[in-house]
Amino acid sequence: MIMEDDDLKSIWHEYDRKMEEAKLLNLQSWALNLRWFQDSQIQKARSKLGAAVRFKLFAVLLGIVWIFFLSVLVYGNQLRNLYFTISLSMIILFNITAIVVYIKHIILIRKIDYSESITDTQKRLANLQLSTFWISRILWLQMPFYCTWFWNSNLIDFSSLRFWLITFPITLFFILLTIYLYRNINIRNIDKWWVKRLMMAGHEYKSLIEAKKFVAEIDEFKKDLVLNKEFQNIG
Amino acid sequence: MGTQQAKGNFLKLIQDNKGIIVRLCNSYCAKKNDREDLAQEITIQLWKAGDHYDPNQRFSTWMYRVALNIAISFYRKGKTAITSVSLDEGCYEMEDENEPADETAGNINLLQRLINELGELDRALMILFLEEKTYAEIAEILGISETNVATKISRTKKKIKQKFSELNK
Numbered sequence: 001m002i003m004e005d006d007d008l009k010s011i012w013h014e015y016d017r018k019m020e021e022a023k024l025l026n027l028q029s030w031a032l033n034l035r036w037f038q039d040s041q042i043q044k045a046r047s048k049l050g051a052a053v054r055f056k057l058f059a060v061l062l063g064i065v066w067i068f069f070l071s072v073l074v075y076g077n078q079l080r081n082l083y084f085t086i087s088l089s090m091i092i093l094f095n096i097t098a099i100v101v102y103i104k105h106i107i108l109i110r111k112i113d114y115s116e117s118i119t120d121t122q123k124r125l126a127n128l129q130l131s132t133f134w135i136s137r138i139l140w141l142q143m144p145f146y147c148t149w150f151w152n153s154n155l156i157d158f159s160s161l162r163f164w165l166i167t168f169p170i171t172l173f174f175i176l177l178t179i180y181l182y183r184n185i186n187i188r189n190i191d192k193w194w195v196k197r198l199m200m201a202g203h204e205y206k207s208l209i210e211a212k213k214f215v216a217e218i219d220e221f222k223k224d225l226v227l228n229k230e231f232q233n234i235g
Numbered sequence: 236m237g238t239q240q241a242k243g244n245f246l247k248l249i250q251d252n253k254g255i256i257v258r259l260c261n262s263y264c265a266k267k268n269d270r271e272d273l274a275q276e277i278t279i280q281l282w283k284a285g286d287h288y289d290p291n292q293r294f295s296t297w298m299y300r301v302a303l304n305i306a307i308s309f310y311r312k313g314k315t316a317i318t319s320v321s322l323d324e325g326c327y328e329m330e331d332e333n334e335p336a337d338e339t340a341g342n343i344n345l346l347q348r349l350i351n352e353l354g355e356l357d358r359a360l361m362i363l364f365l366e367e368k369t370y371a372e373i374a375e376i377l378g379i380s381e382t383n384v385a386t387k388i389s390r391t392k393k394k395i396k397q398k399f400s401e402l403n404k
Contacts, residue, residue, distance in 0.1 A: 003396045008346065012365040015343045016254070019261055114304040115284045115297055117378025118359060121304045210311065214355075221356045224383050 053109050056102050063099040067092050087149035094142040098135050105131065123218045129211040130187055136198075140181045147171040187212055245285050248294050249278065255298055262350060262362055263306040269313060277305045299363065299376050307355045345402060349395050357391055364388050 074088045108128055114121060147170060155163075181198065189195050190212055196205055256277050260270040284301050288294070350361055356377070363373045370388075374381045 003399050005392065008392070008395065009365055009367065011339070011342045011346045014339055015347060016258065018340075018343060019257060113284065113287060114280050114301045115287045116304075117300065118303050118307065118356070118376060119378040122307055122356075125308060214311065217354060217356065221387075222379055222383070224380055 053106055056106050056109075060099050060102050060106070063095055063102070067095050067099070070095075081152045083151035084149050087145040087151075090145045091142045091149075094138055098138045101131075101135055101138065119218050119222055123215060126211040126214045126218070130208060130215070132208060133186055137182050137185050140178055140185065140198075143178045144171060144174045147174050245282075245288075249281055249298070252295055252298050255295065255302055258362065258366070259302050259306045262347075262358060263310040263355075264313075265351075269309075273306060273309045276309055277302045280305045293372070296368075296372050296376060299368075303359050303376065307359065310355060342399075345399065346395070349398055353391065357387070360384070360387055361391055361395075364392075 070088050070092050074085055074092070077084050077088075079085055105128060108124075112121060112124060147167075159167075185195060185198065190209060256274050259277070260273045264270040264273050281298065281301050288297055350358055353361060360373065360377065363376060368376070370381045370384045373384045373388075377384070379387075
């Protein structure tokens with residue numbers, strides 16, 4: 001049997017009818033209950049897709065608490081130890097940058113207009129997801145300063161050579177590692193095992209891989225294909 | 236959303252087009268609970284996006300854009316959270332135990348399965364085609380050119396028809 005377009009459509013309409021009969025989705029019970037909508041404030045409804053925003057808000061709050069704690073320490077030190085002050089100030093700076101990026105993400109997510117075309121909206125969403133890389137890169141930059149906050153003048157003037165032989169290479173190693181990570185943690189390297197290990201294991205990482213694939217899929221989907229002769233008379 | 240009357244009118248429009256929500260939920264979710272969550276999510280987002288609706292636009296086209304965007308996002312979220320959702324589940328649920336498994340029921344299951352096997356975007360394309368949307372409308376909803384719509388629909392239809400013929404032999 002050669003199937004025609006009308007055959008496909010009639011199967012689809014029959015499927016529609018069966019769905020109605022089977023009541024696979026009882027919309028009447030909640031979603032389209034006009035009374036419920038008019039009586040309740042829909043804005044308060046918890047959206048499942050809003051989970052990403054809630055997670056970012058939580059991260060922002062946690063970051064603010066952390067920055068506040070570090071700021072109290074810096075303030076308490078009153079510039080008595082310059083190494084301590086500079087190290088903590090740099091850590092604070094990177095954390096503030098990460099928080100600003102997170103806040104920017106939250107604003108962008110909230111601004112997403114779902115009534116725009118599918119390809120544009122989905123690509124924007126996937127790219128937003130991929131920008132998580134930025135946060136990771138920024139946060140790795142603070143690493144060397146965790147090796148220097150405890151330095152002080154006494155330590156520098158009176159420590160034995162052995163101390164420096166241990167401390168200096170470790171600090172240098174972290175500085176070089178940080179530079180390497182900053183330059184290499186990006187979408188191009190998403191498939192490399194060390195990115196997977198360093199970034200985030202499991203679900204979050206998997207969603208980044210999916211986002212990268214999806215962006216490529218959308219680009220492919222948007223490409224205008226040249227009509228083959230066999231298709232020119234169809235539709 | 237402005238006045239109480241405007242709210243009422245808008246909800247009436249959603250109510251009149253609820254079939255769109257039902258069809259998309261069944262096409263993008265395999266499990267009943269997910270379908271209900273998705274329907275709720277779509278309704279919430281339609282309500283939120285209501286302010287952007289231009290009455291000069293065709294409501295169903297606007298609704299398809301919002302609903303498909305939510306359905307695809309929801310599906311993608313589930314895809315990363317749940318790695319193995321049986322696509323057959325929806326098909327089997329469709330079957331009415333009291334009804335003999337006739338040719339039509341078999342065709343419906345097969346079509347549903349073949350559509351579920353498509354990627355998120357191709358699936359949206361085929362649903363819109365089967366819903367008898369014009370190429371211009373499909374192009375507007377998906378954000379691609381009409382030529383592209385025509386080509387993609389032809390290719391996807393050809394594949395689906397071929398599989399139908401092979402499996403129905």
